[in-house]
Amino acid sequence: MTTTAATDAEGSGAHPRFAEALRELGLGHLVPQVRRFPDATRTATEAAAAVGCELSQICKSLVFAADSVPVLVLMDGASRVDLELVREELGADKVTRAKVDVVRETTGYAIGGVPPFGHRTRTRVLADRSLLRHDVVWAAAGTPYTVFPLAPRDLVAHADATLVDVRERTS
DSSP: OOOBBBHHHHHOOOOHHHHHHHTTOOOGGGGGGGGEEESOOSSHHHHHHHHTTTTTGEEEEEEEEETEEEEEEETTOOOOOOOOHHHHTTTTTEEEOOOOOHHHHHHSSSSOOOOSSOOSOOEEEEGGGGGGGGGOOEOOOSSSTEEEOOOHHHHHHHOOOOOEEEEEOOO
16 A cells, blocks of 8 residues: 655645644644555554554544533544443443534544544543553544554543543453
8 A cells, every 4th residue: 555654734634624733732743644545544444454553553533422412432443332331431321423413513524534632622532441552553634544643642641531441342
C-alpha cells in the first residue's frame, strides 16, 4: 500500500479541523506523521491492514448515546465494547449506538473517520485499558482515509479520557 506523509496540514490528508486540534494541543509535530491511504480505513481491520500493524493497535473512536447524551468510547481494534459495562460506568439507564447524524453533529466527523479528540463539541470520553498494551496505537485523523500514531497514554491524556474496563469479555 502506498502512503503519503507530508510536512504540512494540507498535504497530510488530515481533516483541517483535526490538524488544527493537533496544533492547539501542542501536537503539531504529528501532522506530518498522518498517513493517507488510497483505500478507506473506515474499519479497524482496513486500518490495520493499511498500516501493517496488529488489529489491537488500532484505536476505534465509537460514539454511543447514554440516556440520549453522546459519549465517546476509545477501544482497541480487536475488541468490542460491552454496552452494559459502559452503562454501569456512566450510571446510565440505557446505552445505545449513536445514530449517524448524532455522530456527525457531536464530533464534526463522519463514522469511519472520527478521531479521538478535536471534536466540534466537548463530549465525555472513556478509554478502555486494552489500549495501554501497546507502545503506539493508530487512530483516525478525521477522514476515512487517514490515520495517525500516538502513544496510548498520550492519546488518553489529550482526549481527556477516563481509563475504564468496558471491553466485551470472550468466553
